[in-house]
Amino acid sequence: MTFYGFARGVVKTVLTPLYRVKVYGKENFPETGGVLLCSNHISELDPPVVGISAPRPVHFIAKEELFNMPVLKMILPHVNAIPIKRGMSDRNALRKGLGVLKDGNVLGLFPEGTRSKTGELGEGLAGAGFFALRTEAKVVPCAVIGNYKPFRTTKVVYGKPxxxxxxxSRKASAEEVTKVIMAEIKELIVKNR
Known part of the structure; x- marks a missing residue:
């Protein structure tokens, strides 16, 4: 068993009953090929909860600062996380992310770039559109709904690609594509609240 599989099992055992994690729309998740998984971001628990809910291993792009934190710096490199420098174009992170998609794997992104302070969906950054346009990956919207209160239901909903x-084909801008992705995430949130 890989470290990823072991860590996923441990996290799933703890978080699923604690936050009553319910997963919807798994049938919408492509079984093979590159997948760009784009989710809203309401808590620092989103990456592990989306990670344990997804039917396939996810390579998350994570802010570089997390890789300097005592425990996380030992774990993140072994659970497929890719560090990204915030506030600038990080070519190395972009190249690694494209590689994940081109190799037929799942790249997880939170297009807002940071957690929402209000719980409402914020503006998406152009990075999501960049990855969507530069590869043939399927783009899967995801909504995390709930507030991570112990023993209250938290939903993870996967939409159709x-x-x-x-x-x-018409070479839309990365910004326009990100707006389309964010609209799909918003629709999932509204329909499944």
Missing amino acids: IEMEELR
Whole structure:
């Protein structure tokens, strides 16, 4: 068993009963090929909860500062996390993310770039659109709904892959594509609250 599989099992055993994690729409998640998984961001618990809910291993892009924290710096490199420098174009992180998708794996992103202070969906950054346009990966929207109160239900909802052909063929901007992704996430939140 890989460290990722072991860590996922441990986290799932703890978080699933504690936050009553319910997963919807797993059938929308492609079984093979590159997947760009884009979720809203309401808590620092989102990456592990989305990670244990996804049917396939996820390579999350995470802020570089987390890789300097005492325990996390030992764990993150072994659970497929990719560090990114915030507030600038981090070519190394972008290259690694594209590699994950081109190799047919799952890249997890929180397009807002940071946690929402209000719990409401914020503006998405162009990075999500960049990855969606630069690869043939399926783009799967995801909504985390709940407030992570112990023994209250937290939902993770996967939507159908977003139709990208028209956007890719007319060379839409990364910003426009990110807006489309954010609209799909918002729709999932509204429908499943």
